[in-house]
Amino acid sequence: MTASAAQGLEALQPTHHGNWEPRRALTLNAARRRTALVSLLRMIFAGGAIAISLLVIAQMFFGSQGGSTESTEAVSTDVRMLNPRFTGRDENLTPYTVTADSAIRRSDSAIGLTDLDRPRLEYDLLTGGGAESLVLAESGVYDPSNRIIDLNTEVNLNTAEGYSFATDHARVYLREERVVGEEPVDGNGPMGQIRADRFEIHDGGDRVIFEGRVRARIVQDRTDTATDGDGN
Template sequence: MTSLTASSGRDAFEPAASGRWEPRRALALSVARKRTAFVRGMRLLFTAGALSIAALLVVQLVLGSSGNATGETEAVSADVRMTNPRFTGRDESLTPYVVTADTAIRRRDAADGVTELERPRLDYDFLEAGADVSRVLAESGRYDLPNRILDLYSDVNFRTRAGYTFQSDHARIFLREERVTGEEAVEGTGPMGTIRADSYEITDGGNRIIFSGNVRARLIQDRTAPIPDASPEEGND
């Protein structure tokens, strides 16, 4: 009896059988490995998300800053639409100008720097001296930024600083040169009368105007100018 009791007491102080420890150790290692894999996966996910956001920001900055234009941008299919765009620049005489519009659209297949405009306006002393700079020049237009050329289409209305007002369906304004050309019929009104022609060109900052093709003019005589006295010889003729 005594021998059996002593043996039972030693068993109480001996470590538990290996069959009880090893399952717990394996379970702990499995949990640790799963946790490491989860943390690694989350790191990869956050890294990919950060790279995607950075790429989108770079694309928006490039599209928004190209062409010295400001405005709210919105991607529509493959085109980029800007609300209230603003283009600034200077001509050869360093005279500043500002081109604005209700909306600007940059087509995917358009040439670099070319933007379509809806209801364009122009703040420029060459054409808008003394006029309301918020006035719409045309229903639509196209601005070629690299060449500083503004094309206006449909219901074009503008005025030179010499006091002449023109209406046409097309005007091409060379902003660097203070020059305007038009290949559509034009009607003009100014201090000397009215004129109509098939095409026209305005140069020298508005001081010289050339009309071509079926030109019809009506001159207004200045009745306030004194009439020279006729000599007797001329009166007898």
């Protein structure tokens, strides 16, 4: 073999033969690093999934607890009573009794306001003793803390002396032995008839005040002719 041919064969031989093993080692190290990174990411994702699952479970648990509280609050709504009966005494120790067909105690009222259906009041406020008065209305509101009864719609006040008053509103102040009506009132009794825009009853019924357009029909004697009168 000639020298030129030998040189040609040497040119075909791979150069830097000794660099192949280090490159292979570098490739294996990179693969191992990637494998470690993938394993780390898997652990992170698995931990995150566990944390999210625990968070969801905790929210469901506390949500169920909150639902129980809301259910308890829902139960504590307005209290409805059938044939209720409220008793008490005014400042002069005069007894009174409030009854109704039904009543609803308002849950959002701090003073115990109670809505009454067809309320009735047995109380000698209007008579000053002896037989008790009876007040009827279609609806009303009882305030036990302030001892006030609001009567609304077709209010009728009847006294033992045979007098009756009809109006659409009357407020009874049990503590003060006073009744105030801001709606027109019609009154009938042994002395005749009276109509006015407003009225007030004071001093336990000893004094009655009519205001506004007052019109009275007074009967002096059953055998006499009735007389009419107007006043303010």
